[in-house]
Amino acid sequence: MPRRATIIEVALEAGASKTSVSRYFAGERDKLSPALCERIAAAALRLDYRPNQMARGLKAGRSRLIGMLVADIRNPFSVAVLHGVERACREQGLSLLVCNTDNDPELERTHLALMSSYQVEGLIINASGSPDTELQALTGQGLPLVLLDRELGAVQADLVGLDNAKAIDLALDHLAEQGYAELLYLSEPPERASPRRERLAHFQAGLAARRLAGEAYTMSASDDELARAIEAFLTRSAPKGSGDLPRALLCANGAVTLAATRALQRLGARLGKTGLMGIDELDWCALIDPGITTLAQPTETIGRQAVASLLANSVSQAAAEPRQHRFEPRLIARGSTRLTG
């Protein structure tokens, strides 16, 4: 069972010094004569040499590792972004250490400590928890950091995510245009996640600007309760004697859309007559009978931008002002927001 060859063995085999071999593999081939390069290449091939990243990381402090903390790996949106991050990393010769926190702040701390012990060169964080001293400590040491989708209290760092104001505007405009006049905004509890707060706030503001009626409901875990809330919204009598204006549901993210769809089915509501629209495009939104209208996030772009920001931060350490990169969603209009007389 042959052990992996070391740089010294390659040097010996090639009749060169370990320094030269190191240079060869560190991408400084231009500093080496072509003849030497060739000898090293041949020797490395013969011995099937692969540089030991652990040793590299130790000596140079450059692990070539990026850490990514995902709040919920089973959320398709997160995975789609992860996919973008991964591609971007690969193009930069970086590897990705992915940790899932299952929305547990405690686990988030653990994983943060872990990543730091692997000397990651940067951190992309889709935060699950509250602002964290662990994280503060890491950034204090000059570790580049990018926040994904969710802001994190006191932490000063670039943020990459959806343009929530624009998204809500798009949604409200679309719903208004389609003739819906009374809206119910459905969201998961907004405490911990900044996009939920932003979207909710813009919803409230946007209503007024458009003279729409609307209210917000925060989901608990219970399907029953959600169904009751929706039913109450759909069946209660119109405000003044204004007749029965069309009503629609706006879902704050994919998980909510799923729950709301389930609830509407239980209530026997007809999609379209009862409007339904959600942020986040999912595989199945086209399949539910008249199709569910969504706002698709540019997930791949978001992922790539996260890596780009990270890289930008690591070159210009020095106190750069945190920047925000907000991307616009794309409206995919389907039958669930079409009032067919």
Next chain:
Amino acid sequence: MPRRATIIEVALEAGASKTSVSRYFAGERDKLSPALCERIAAAALRLDYRPNQMARGLKAGRSRLIGMLVADIRNPFSVAVLHGVERACREQGLSLLVCNTDNDPELERTHLALMSSYQVEGLIINASGSPDTELQALTGQGLPLVLLDRELGAVQADLVGLDNAKAIDLALDHLAEQGYAELLYLSEPPERASPRRERLAHFQAGLAARRLAGEAYTMSASDDELARAIEAFLTRSAPKGSGDLPRALLCANGAVTLAATRALQRLGARLGKTGLMGIDELDWCALIDPGITTLAQPTETIGRQAVASLLANSVSQAAAEPRQHRFEPRLIARGSTRLTG
């Protein structure tokens, strides 16, 4: 900007030797006097010391890193298994280096090399490609290996995955019981992925045993083509003069179920009258009108078993016979396989 403290600094602060501090953090506290332990703990806390995994990995050859290669990170099944793997790793104090190969053998090779350069202690592989010399080399060096879901030609390793024979049996029994007599089996191209081959083979065998009529269709990328194939199956006249027996579609995995559902909707087929059943349970299967019947894989269990097998292999290196761990799916019967007169 304070650098992370080293073991030497802790030793100094605690008035102990680095050896003792090392022992403390390597979990050999029972070899240390309680007094010393306490001093070290206090010092480490004061300095916010965190052992450097790179240095550990270098010296001891133990990186505490497990590599996982996923063929398609956007497949919910893969993610669910990943989730199980991750939890199991965490319980063992292992970290997970996840790489996505996008079903590209070339990328698979690259990532394999990369993981080996990080000195991973074990590899969990959901293979995308053909048997690979890169992989052979790694196992040749005694790196423990577990195959997930897909077999890999010549590679001798434990396999963890679904009991495909059982799954197909369950499906056929259910469909037969519900009164469907002619089946169309839909699959992605079976060349590269062993479960596809196994399922297909068992489908063919299972038909005969149950006196069912049936055939198999291999999907290309085109939705049109699939719809045409399904239409042909649904509209062609019955074999003998046997009357018009109920027909059903059986989908080899989640991606196929999605495509088939799309196609059936385009054809205007009514689910139930036309049977539909798929392997892999997905969020939305309950939402498509009468509900889509599925076989749910025990993804969490599969993930955990993968890690368990890996650990078992690393203790008893010596030429243990490769084992297979096959888990049974759970039938979730819904309206899509209910013939309502």
Next chain:
DNA sequence: TCGGTGCTTGGGAACGTTCCCATCATAGGT
């Protein structure tokens, strides 16, 4: 011919750990 300049090459000291050994007490058996 000489000092400088530029280029290729190599020696050796780190990096932060682990782990083999050595040291030094303390205690127990003769």
Next chain:
DNA sequence: ACCTATGATGGGAACGTTCCCAAGCACCGA
């Protein structure tokens, strides 16, 4: 009182790299 076993502790050499520095050489202009 002496030798040895036992247990706690520490010194120092690795592990496989990188990178500073220096050496060697050819070439140039004075």
